[in-house]
Amino acid sequence: MKIKLICIGKTGKDFLVAGEKEYLDRLKHYVQIERIEIPDIKNAKKLTFQQVKDAEGKEILAKAGTTDRIFLLDERGKTYSSVSFSQFIQTQFNQGGKSIVFVIGGAYGFSEEVYARASGKLSLSTMTFSHQMIRMIFFEQVYRAMTILNNEPYHHE
Numbered sequence: 001m002k003i004k005l006i007c008i009g010k011t012g013k014d015f016l017v018a019g020e021k022e023y024l025d026r027l028k029h030y031v032q033i034e035r036i037e038i039p040d041i042k043n044a045k046k047l048t049f050q051q052v053k054d055a056e057g058k059e060i061l062a063k064a065g066t067t068d069r070i071f072l073l074d075e076r077g078k079t080y081s082s083v084s085f086s087q088f089i090q091t092q093f094n095q096g097g098k099s100i101v102f103v104i105g106g107a108y109g110f111s112e113e114v115y116a117r118a119s120g121k122l123s124l125s126t127m128t129f130s131h132q133m134i135r136m137i138f139f140e141q142v143y144r145a146m147t148i149l150n151n152e153p154y155h156h157e
Contacts, residue, residue, distance in 0.1 A: 001092070002032040002099040003142060006063050008056055008106035009040045011132045023139035030146035035135075036063050040106075049108045057111025060103055068099045069119045072110055073134060077121030082155055086145035088122075102138065104131050 011017050020035070027033045038059045044052050064070050069092065071077075080088060092100045102122075103114070110118075124137055147154035 001097065002034060004034045004036055004064075004068070004099050004101045005104065005135065005138060006036045006038065006060055006101060007104040007135055008038050008060075008131065010037065011135060013132065016132055016136050019136035020139055023136065023143045026143050027139065027146065030150070031142075033139075033142070038063065052106065053108050053111040054113070056106050057114040060105075060110075060114055061117060064101045064103075064117070065099055067097060068101045069095075069097060070101045070103060070114075070117055072114065072118045072121045073102060073104045073124060073138065074110070074121040075123055075126070075128060077123040079123045079126065082141065082144050083148060083157075085122075085141060086148040089142070089145045090149055104134050104138070106131060 011020060024033060024035065038056065041047070041052055041055045047055070089100075103110070103118075105114070124134060124141065129137065144155050
């Protein structure tokens with residue numbers, strides 16, 4: 001099974017790019033993982049929030065396979081401990097399929113089409129982080145989940 005992360009816009013800070021790369025490199029030993037970056041919507045300043053969400057939503061859905069399970073990283077989603085997140089990942093692997101897709105939306109959230117297509121929502125924190133910072137945090141948590149599932153000494157209870 002493959003894990004995909006679809007995200008809107010570029011990561012603009014070198015330290016975040018380096019952090020993403022670090023965890024993506026570590027993850028190669030455990031799982032096939034793909035980071036899909038959707039460019040920011042052009043002329044977004046001339047559009048309403050809803051128009052931006054709708055345009056981003058079309059791009060997100062175009063990047064996800066029709067049979068992929070999609071989970072949105074959303075502040076109103078279910079929260080997991082690191083151990084329960086690793087169990088969630090294992091459950092997704094056990095269900096089979098080609099890919100599990102996680103999506104980090106843009107600054108205004110997701111379109112109704114994306115919410116309707118999603119299998120679920122999860123939150124990495126009740127705090128709000130920039131959508132650029134969440135990428136690195138997400139990759140670290142997937143790495144942590146993989147080490148938990150493989151009984152490796154990265155995570156400590």
